[in-house]
Amino acid sequence: MTEQEAPEAAAADEINDKEMPLMEHLAELRKRLMWSAITFIIAFVVCYHFAARIYEFLAAPLAHALEARGEKPELIYTALFEAFFTYVKVSVFAAAFISFPMIAGQLWLFVAPGLYKREKRAMLPFLIVTPILFFMGGALAYYVFFPVAWRFFLSFQTSGGNGDVQIALMAKVSDYLNVVMKLIFAFGLSFELPVLLTLLGRVGIVNSAALKKYRRYAYVGCFIVAAIMAPPDVPSQCLMAGLLIFLFEISLFAVKMVEPKVPVEAEDA
Structure with missing residues (x-):
């Protein structure tokens, strides 16, 4: 690069946004947080309406494993409010998945004005790949890990014949959901x-x-x-x-x- 081309390249790579005072930065941050919160709340309301179906989807690997053993697929709850709070957790979990692209986009819109063009070009592919890899990790946990793990854990049940003590699974809805959410997030973050x-x-x-x-x-x-x-x-x-x-x-x-x-x-x- 010649001496004449160097200043032109540096000028093309400069930040193209004007300086903003602190109050404008705070106003911009509030705007991005507001849009993120609105998106999450709308997603939560919609997900709560379908919370029972979402929970059935999350419980499907366990239900299929129980049916393969000839057992009735069922989960229990022992506290009066347990099922309600489980549905709330399901709604929060699903809303976080659905609203993540919007929240990531708002974060990018807040940070991008302070980046050089070369930094934007370097960061943009990572911004696109991040949610894709997270969903791939969650899908791996759901479609590959859960069926194998649930069959392994169910193999420890015993029928209790000939005077032996029977060992049977009585899974609680809240405990099962906690394990499923933890594993999906763990696999997603690993990716x-x-x-x-x-x-x-x-x-x-x-x-x-x-x-x-x-x-x-x-x-x-x-x-x-x-x-x-x-x-x-x-x-x-x-x-x-x-x-x-x-x-x-x-x-x-x-x-x-x-x-x-x-x-x-x-x-x-």
């Missing part, structure tokens, strides 16, 4: 690992050489995170840890592709 590390590699905070150097510690960290996020049983935690390790390796490859290239002279120095 954000490549996005996070790739973004950090894109801006030069981390690099592939450092990730390779500390790979063994990253594996230990994956097992620790899995022990926190997954249910308290070894198979679920091992599956979650394996998923995190797989995503870490994908992140390592992605970081290597997008990290700033270091000149050979700098490497030698």
Whole structure:
């Protein structure tokens, strides 16, 4: 790039928005929060109307596992208000999923004016990929992990014949929903690992050489995170840890592709 072209490129990359005083920033923030809150409230009202159907959808993997064993699919609640608050949780859970793109868009509209054009071009693909990967993680939990896990846990039931004590499942609606929500969020957040590390590699905070150097510690960290996020049983935690390790390796490859290239002279120095 010539000396004459350099100022023109710098001018084209400047922030194209005027400076705003503090009160205008606060007004803009209030506007974005208001639109986000309105979107969430509307989604919550709609989801509460269909809360029973949404819960049936979340309970379908367990119902199919029970039917495969020839058992009646049913869940119980032991407190008078338990079913009501379970439906409220279902509505909040579904509303958060539905309103997430709108909330992310409002956040982008608030932050984007303060970014350079090159920063906007770098951030926009991550903004688009983030919800897609989160939904992919939730879908993996629902369609792959739940059927296998529920069949495994139901295998511990016993009929109690010949004077033995019967062991039968009497699952509560609130307990089942808590487990399902925790796992869906855990798998969804796990799929954000490549996005996070790739973004950090894109801006030069981390690099592939450092990730390779500390790979063994990253594996230990994956097992620790899995022990926190997954249910308290070894198979679920091992599956979650394996998923995190797989995503870490994908992140390592992605970081290597997008990290700033270091000149050979700098490497030698």
